[in-house]
Amino acid sequence: ENLTDASKYVIKKIFPNGIFISTKDRETILHLKEHILKEIQKEQEEPKLISDIIPYNGKIIMVVPIDSEAPKGRLILPQVQLLRECLDSGIKSYVVRDTELKSALEDISDIDLVITDSQAFKNVEKIVENKAKLTSFSIIFARQKGDLKDLVIGVKKLSKLNHGDKILISETCTHNTSHEDIGRVKIPKLIKNYCGKELEFEFKSGKDFPEDLSKYAMIIHCGGCMINRKLMQSRIDEAKALRIPITNYGLVIAEVNGILDKAIQIFR
Structure with missing residues (x-):
C-alpha cells in the first residue's frame, strides 16, 4: 500500500507478470484469484491434435x-x-x-x-x-504430448543399437495382450528385423515408469493418449538428461518401413 508508483514501475520491470495486492483491498485479492484460475486453465489445455494445421472445411x-x-x-x-x-x-x-x-x-x-x-x-x-x-x-x-523433434531424433538410434542392448517399451494404458499385441510383440519383432541384433526388451505399462533409466539404451513409448502433456514431457526430459534416446511406436514403425520423412x- 505504501509503494510509490516509481517503486511499482521498478518491480514490474523485474517481475513483469507480478500482481500487486493488498490484504485491505478485497478487489485486488479477487483479481489475484481470477488470475490464478486462468493460469491453471492454461496449464490444463493441451495443444491441438491437427486443427492448428488443417483449416476449417479441410x-x-x-x-x-x-x-x-x-x-x-x-x-x-x-x-x-x-x-x-x-x-x-x-x-x-x-x-x-x-x-x-x-x-x-x-x-x-x-x-x-x-x-x-x-x-x-x-x-x-x-x-x-x-x-x-x-x-x-x-x-x-507424439506431437501433442511432447516435443516431436526430440522423438524424431530418438528414433534414429535404432540403426545404432548393439547386441545385448536393453530397450524399454513403455505403454500408459493396461490391457490384455495377445499374440498380435503391438507393444509386446510387433514392435520388438520389427526392431529385431530392422537392426539384425539380439536385443533385450523390458515392458512397463500404466503409470509404472522406472525410476532408474540408466540401464536402457533406448526408450520406446506409446502415443501417450492416457496421460497429459506435462507427464509425457517430463519423461522425455528425464531421458534427454541421461542422453537416452526416446521415441514412440508410430515413429518406430514409420522408420523401419522407410517412410518417416513422409x-x-x-x-x-
Whole structure:
C-alpha cells in the first residue's frame, strides 16, 4: 500500500507478470484469484491434435483397420479424440478401413491428410502414394504430448543399437495382450528385423515408469493418449538428461518401413 508508483514501475520491470495486492483491498485479492484460475486453465489445455494445421472445411481420412486388436463395437481413445476435435473445428473427417481406402481416395478429392493406425502404415502408404500427405494417430499424439523433434531424433538410434542392448517399451494404458499385441510383440519383432541384433526388451505399462533409466539404451513409448502433456514431457526430459534416446511406436514403425520423412512432412 505504501509503494510509490516509481517503486511499482521498478518491480514490474523485474517481475513483469507480478500482481500487486493488498490484504485491505478485497478487489485486488479477487483479481489475484481470477488470475490464478486462468493460469491453471492454461496449464490444463493441451495443444491441438491437427486443427492448428488443417483449416476449417479441410478434409481428412482416418484409416481404422478392424483386426483382432480392435475393440469390439467401439473405437479406441485416440480415434475418438481426433474425431471429436475435427467436429469441433469444422474439419470434414471420413473414417474407413484400410480395405476401403483406395475407393475412398477416388470418391473424395483434395484430401489434406490421411491418418492411419501405425500398424497399417506400410499398406496404407502404398495405397496413398502421392495423393495426399500421410501420418499416423501415434505420431499426432507424439506431437501433442511432447516435443516431436526430440522423438524424431530418438528414433534414429535404432540403426545404432548393439547386441545385448536393453530397450524399454513403455505403454500408459493396461490391457490384455495377445499374440498380435503391438507393444509386446510387433514392435520388438520389427526392431529385431530392422537392426539384425539380439536385443533385450523390458515392458512397463500404466503409470509404472522406472525410476532408474540408466540401464536402457533406448526408450520406446506409446502415443501417450492416457496421460497429459506435462507427464509425457517430463519423461522425455528425464531421458534427454541421461542422453537416452526416446521415441514412440508410430515413429518406430514409420522408420523401419522407410517412410518417416513422409509421415512427419505435414508438421514441418
